[in-house]
Amino acid sequence: xxxxxxxxxxxxxxxxxxxxxxxxxxxxxxxxxxxxxxxxxxxxxxxxxxxxxxxxxxxxxxxxxxxxxxxxxxxxxxxxxxxxxxxxxxxxxxxxxxxxxxxxxxxxxxxxxxxxxxxxxxxxxxxxxxxxxxxxxxxxxxxxxxxxxxxxxxxxxxxxxxxx
Numbered sequence: 001x002x003x004x005x006x007x008x009x010x011x012x013x014x015x016x017x018x019x020x021x022x023x024x025x026x027x028x029x030x031x032x033x034x035x036x037x038x039x040x041x042x043x044x045x046x047x048x049x050x051x052x053x054x055x056x057x058x059x060x061x062x063x064x065x066x067x068x069x070x071x072x073x074x075x076x077x078x079x080x081x082x083x084x085x086x087x088x089x090x091x092x093x094x095x096x097x098x099x100x101x102x103x104x105x106x107x108x109x110x111x112x113x114x115x116x117x118x119x120x121x122x123x124x125x126x127x128x129x130x131x132x133x134x135x136x137x138x139x140x141x142x143x144x145x146x147x148x149x150x151x152x153x154x155x156x157x158x159x160x161x162x163x164x
Contacts, residue, residue, distance in 0.1 A: 011136030012102065013109035017144070020152055024142040027132055031106065031139035037071025040141060044132065048072040051141065052125060052133040054108045056097035056117075060088040064100040066110050068121040068133070068149060073161035075122075080160040084120065107138040110153055121155040 017024050029043040041048040051071035057080075058064050065084075069075050081089045094105040102114030110119055110133065125131060126146045135142040149155040 011109070011140070012112035013134070013136035014142065016112035016152075017142065017148075022144060022148055022152070024135075024144050026135065027141040027143060029139050029141070033106075040132070041071060044141070046132060049124075050128055050131050052131050054110045054134050056092040056101055056108065057089050058092050058096070059084075059086040064092060064096075064115065064117045065089075066113070066117050066119045066153075067160075068110060068119065068125060068155065069161060070122055070125055073122065073124075076160045076162050080120065080158060083158045083160060084118075084156075103134075103136055104138060107134060107136060107140070109134045109136040109142075110149075110155075111136070119149070119153040119155040120158045121149050122161045123157040123159050124161065125149070126157060 027044050029040050032039045037048050037051040037053055041051045048071040053069045053071055055067040055069060055075060056064060057067055067075050077089045097105055100115045101108050103109060128146050130143055131146055132141040132143050
């Protein structure tokens with residue numbers, strides 16, 4: 001059963017959104033280890049493609065980057081590398097991802113990361129009326145308009161999704 005939708009204590013991500021005057025909704029759910037976006041979407045009663053994953057990746061020089069992907073899709077690392085362009089892209093190890101983002105894996109938000117990183121967004125996300133994305137804590141998503149990703153994160157649209 002989902003937790004009541006009550007106010008959560010501030011996170012760096014919500015502080016960032018408030019400082020930039022972004023309207024957002026708060027969505028609390030019971031975090032399930034390895035449950036992913038399928039579990040959060042189920043608990044919140046929203047389509048999985050509307051729940052956006054924040055993935056921390058690195059290029060061949062170990063430079064970190066963020067990829068925002070619909071919950072029901074998987075990133076094609078080869079296609080992403082072609083589009084951004086670089087030789088190779090791979091997932092960061094959990095400890096490396098936490099070090100770059102400042103967030104615990106499973107609670108990673110693209111907002112107010114410890115290190116400034118380039119952000120890429122799967123283009124289909126920008127066509128959604130709204131989306132849910134991690135608010136900086138496990139079991140906590142914020143609802144925003146897709147334009148926020150372009151305006152505040154300078155996210156660059158790419159097309160590198162495959163079915164999960």
